Amino acid sequence: xxxxxxxxxxxxxxxxxxxxxxxxxxxxxxxxxxxxxxxxxxxxxxxxxxxxxxxxxxxxxxxxxxxxxxxxxxxxxxxxxxxxxxxxxxxxxxxxxxxxxxxxxxxxxxxxxxxxxxxxxxxxxxxxxxxxxxxxxxxxxxxxxxxxxxxxxxxxxxxxxxxxxxxxxxxxxxxxxxxxxxxxxxxxxxxxxxxxxxxxxxxxxxxxxxxxxxxxxxxxxxxxxxxxxxxxxxxxxxxxxxxxxxxxxxxxxxxxxxxxxxxxxxxxxxxxxxxxxxxxxxxxxxxxxxxxxxxxxxxxxxxxxxxxxxxxxxxxxxxxxxxxxxxxxxxxxxxxxxxxxxxxxxxxxxxxxxxxxxxxxxxxxxxxxxxxxxxxxxxxxxxx
Numbered sequence: 001x002x003x004x005x006x007x008x009x010x011x012x013x014x015x016x017x018x019x020x021x022x023x024x025x026x027x028x029x030x031x032x033x034x035x036x037x038x039x040x041x042x043x044x045x046x047x048x049x050x051x052x053x054x055x056x057x058x059x060x061x062x063x064x065x066x067x068x069x070x071x072x073x074x075x076x077x078x079x080x081x082x083x084x085x086x087x088x089x090x091x092x093x094x095x096x097x098x099x100x101x102x103x104x105x106x107x108x109x110x111x112x113x114x115x116x117x118x119x120x121x122x123x124x125x126x127x128x129x130x131x132x133x134x135x136x137x138x139x140x141x142x143x144x145x146x147x148x149x150x151x152x153x154x155x156x157x158x159x160x161x162x163x164x165x166x167x168x169x170x171x172x173x174x175x176x177x178x179x180x181x182x183x184x185x186x187x188x189x190x191x192x193x194x195x196x197x198x199x200x201x202x203x204x205x206x207x208x209x210x211x212x213x214x215x216x217x218x219x220x221x222x223x224x225x226x227x228x229x230x231x232x233x234x235x236x237x238x239x240x241x242x243x244x245x246x247x248x249x250x251x252x253x254x255x256x257x258x259x260x261x262x263x264x265x266x267x268x269x270x271x272x273x274x275x276x277x278x279x280x281x282x283x284x285x286x287x288x289x290x291x292x293x294x295x296x297x298x299x300x301x302x303x304x305x306x307x308x309x310x311x312x313x314x315x316x317x318x319x320x321x322x323x324x325x326x327x328x329x330x331x332x333x334x335x336x337x338x339x340x341x342x343x344x345x346x347x348x349x350x351x352x353x354x355x356x357x358x359x360x361x362x363x364x365x366x367x368x369x370x371x372x373x374x375x376x377x378x379x380x381x382x383x384x
Contacts, residue, residue: 023109027298030064034296037080037089039283040237041257041317042140043068051333052316054309062303064296072235073185074353075374081105087291088300090140092281093128094187094353098370100129100136105286107134112298115305118323122347128354129284137284138301139322141313144280144343144350145183145191146271148254148262150244157272161195163251165226170250177229181240181252184233184381186373187353190279191253192219192226194351198276208279208351210360216368223380233381237261244269256318256342273346280343280350307331320344 036043043066046053055066069086071077074095081089081104091099099105110116116124116138123139130136149158153172162168164180182188193208196218205215231249234240241258243249245267254271262269285304287297303309310321311332320342321327327339343350360367 023107024112024294024298025109027112028295030062030296030299031293032063032065032296033067034064034088034293034300035067035069035086036300037069037071037077037086039090039092040070040072042090042283042313044313044316049316052312054303054306054312058300058303062296062299064293064299066300072237074187075185078102078104081288084288084290087288087293087297089286089288090283091129091137091286092283092353093126094355094370096129096137096284096286097131097355099286100131104289105136106289106291107136108138108287108301110135110138113138113302113305115302115323118305118307118325120322120324123282123322126282126284128282128352129286137286138304140283140285140304141310141317141319141322142280142282142347142352143256143317143319144273144278144346145253146256146259146278147274148244148252148259148269148271150250151268151270153250157270158251159275161191161253161274161276162199164229164253165192165195165222167229176251178231179248179250180229181232181234181243181249182223182226182230183253184235186370186377187279188253189216189219189223189373189377190351190353190356192222194279195276196222207361209354209356210362210367211356212362212366213368216372220376220380223377227380227383257316260316260318273343273349277349277351280352282352310334314339314342318342 044052045055059065074092077089077091077095078098081099119139147158153170163176168176170176190208193205193211196203197205203215203218237258241261244262259269259271285301291297305323307323307326307329308331310323310326311334314321315333320339327334328336356370356373358365358367358369
């Protein structure tokens with residue numbers, strides 16, 4: 001399966017990705033079931049916190065029972081979708097184009113999504129899910145990858161990502177060695193590239209997802225040095241939460257989801273976006289090419305654009321709603337100030353995840369493709 005996944009990442013000639021499935025022209029009665037691959041915290045039915053439940057009423061109104069399989073990385077999502085058996089996936093930009101190119105998802109008829117016109121105009125034609133003017137999904141949530149830190153160690157927010165990339169004494173007088181984490185996913189190479197954009201401008205990096213051989217080597221070298229500092233490479237959000245509570249981890253790249261859980265647990269935790277900026281994610285609900293429950297899928301995609309759901313989800317996850325009115329219409333828990341805190345006004349400063357390809361803006365075959373990111377990052381983690 002891994003070999004097939006790696007091969008599929010190289011086949012991104014997106015102009016030729018027309019699918020055999022014709023777009024649906026009407027939404028009928030639900031099929032009684034809906035199977036979703038989702039990021040942790042994205043599809044809540046009140047099990048974690050009774051205040052956050054956007055599944056129960058949907059099931060009651062539609063008769064579509066929602067089953068969720070959690071995935072912790074984009075590569076897990078692609079692998080699960082390749083295996084089949086799921087109707088929808090909440091894919092980030094480093095997975096969505098791979099799914100389109102691999103013909104694992106189908107075009108979406110936005111005329112069947114009544115709330116489509118409520119979607120943030122900055123997202124409606126996002127290049128991470130729109131190919132040749134065809135939409136392959138419905139935007140779900142977006143946000144930055146933040147720097148999470150322990151406020152007992154850092155009395156002031158760290159100004160730079162250097163606290164996780166370079167060995168140094170932290171404000172408590174102790175080394176950062178063994179007290180930091182990095183994300184266990186190949187896309188993290190882009191975080192290293194983003195750091196180098198600011199600290200080694202002579203490399204000429206313009207886009208952290210478009211790296212020539214020299215730029216890519218510099219990013220890998222930075223990550224190999226970072227490995228000596230890492231206490232754990234994380235991909236499970238709940239394990240990272242436990243590590244900050246019980247294992248002495250004090251600073252790491254993270255998602256707002258973990259920050260919110262730790263703050264709610266009254267832990268000394270906060271987050272920031274350092275001066276170099278941040279990578280981020282714009283997630284899209286995409287429908288499997290041969291989805292067994294397409295009517296339930298379309299009903300769910302419409303449901304996800306409900307302002308109340310968008311509002312509460314953005315509070316729960318620490319993300320931004322794709323329906324801007326959810327920040328201010330008081331339909332849920334979110335507020336204008338909350339959206340600002342989550343980065344709503346920083347959209348243009350976030351480098352959204354996307355799949356690296358060889359034929360990039362630097363020229364045909366000029367950039368290191370994603371399959372190399374996968375194999376080389378495994379090597380970094382393994383000490384090679």
